[in-house]
Every structure is written in C-alpha cells, then in structure tokens.
Amino acid sequence: EVQLVESGGGYVQPGGSLRLSCVASGFRFSNFYMSWVRQVPGMGLEWVASIRSDGTSATYGSAVEGRFKIDRDNDNNTVSLQMNNVGSEDAAEYYCGTCIHLVPYWGRGTQVAVSS
Numbered sequence: 253e254v255q256l257v258e259s260g261g262g263y264v265q266p267g268g269s270l271r272l273s274c275v276a277s278g279f280r281f282s283n284f285y286m287s288w289v290r291q292v293p294g295m296g297l298e299w300v301a302s303i304r305s306d307g308t309s310a311t312y313g314s315a316v317e318g319r320f321k322i323d324r325d326n327d328n329n330t331v332s333l334q335m336n337n338v339g340s341e342d343a344a345e346y347y348c349g350t351c352i353h354l355v356p357y358w359g360r361g362t363q364v365a366v367s368s
C-alpha cells in the first residue's frame with residue numbers, strides 16, 4: 253500500500269530554518285508529482301508546494317514563495333521541504349502527499365512549531 257512518512261519537524265525560532273523530509277513507498281514514486289500541504293487546527297489544509305515527477309520544476313503557494321524550497325530524490329523515494337525565514341504563520345502540521353487515480357494520499361504529518 254501507499255505509505256508516506258514525514259520527519260524533521262520540531263521547534264524553530266522566527267527567522268530560522270528547518271528541513272522536512274518524506275519517504276514514500278508503495279507506488280512508482282518517480283512517476284508522480286509530490287506536494288506538501290499544511291494544516292493549522294481549525295483552519296483546514298493549505299497547499300504549500302509541489303514538484304514535478306522528475307524534479308525539473310516546482311511551484312509554491314504565495315505564502316511561502318521565495319522562502320521555502322521543495323526538492324526530491326527519486327533514487328531514495330524522498331521529497332523534502334527546506335523552510336527558510338520561518339515566521340509564526342508557518343507553524344502547522346506538515347504533510348507530504350500525492351494523487352493517484354484521483355485518490356489523494358497523505359502521510360501522518362510532522363509538527364512545526366515557531367516560538368521565540
């Protein structure tokens with residue numbers, strides 16, 4: 253079955269950096285776009301970033317454009333999110349995922365907390 257396991261979350265101070273990772277299995281990882289989304293309790297899901305299957309292009313939500321960078325390593329079935337210049341608005345549960353045959357798949361998430 254499809255499995256997505258995020259890691260790398262934790263506490264970061266405003267202006268700091270954090271790198272999240274996600275290891276995927278159960279599908280042909282290199283054939284699919286991968287995305288990161290985030291959720292604040294009670295606020296629903298917000299799209300963060302997506303990367304093409306071969307890693308040659310990426311797109312970002314306006315809230316993180318210029319600060320975050322998504323990347324992938326198809327040899328290791330891994331997608332990452334480099335978070336720079338983190339602000340309090342970035343505190344959330346972060347999930348990696350994809351859509352396969354119209355079905356969305358997401359991991360269990362990793363928590364990012366921003367505190368001074």
